[in-house]
Amino acid sequence: MRPMRRLPWVLGALCLAVYLAAAGPTVYWLDSGEFVAAAWGLGIAHPPGHPLAALLGRLCMLLPVGTLAFRVTLAAALQAAGAVTAVAFLAAELLRRRAPNNAPSAHRPIRYRNITYN
Secondary structure, eight states: OOHHHHHHHHHHHHHHHHHHHTOOSSOOTTTHHHHHHHHHHTOOOSTTOOHHHHHHHHHHTTSOSSOHHHHHHHHHHHHHHHHHHHHHHHHHHHHHHHHHHHSOBTTBOEEETTEEEO
16 A cells, blocks of 8 residues: 555544544533433534534444443544545545646656747
8 A cells, every 4th residue: 555545544543543542431511411412312412513523423332431421522523534534534545546647757857838948
């Protein structure tokens, strides 16, 4: 596997590790309790609702680790790691597509409107 193909997975795993290392073992300040309750009852937390977070939180509640609040935090960590991985894959693909055609090279002259610059 090429390094640019591994980098998004490494960044996602690093994000997951940092998120889990900083995760609270129980309910904490602000919306934590609301998200746990929404995941338990498959309800709406508050506008805009976060339905995917509630569904994935409920799915993670089936795991036999920690408290219910920690399991919902685990769902949030997985979502964050997935988002980081997806953005890293997108950035790597955009860089791969852009670099060979637009990067000036010492061996290739630059052409602009039928004028060649060395």
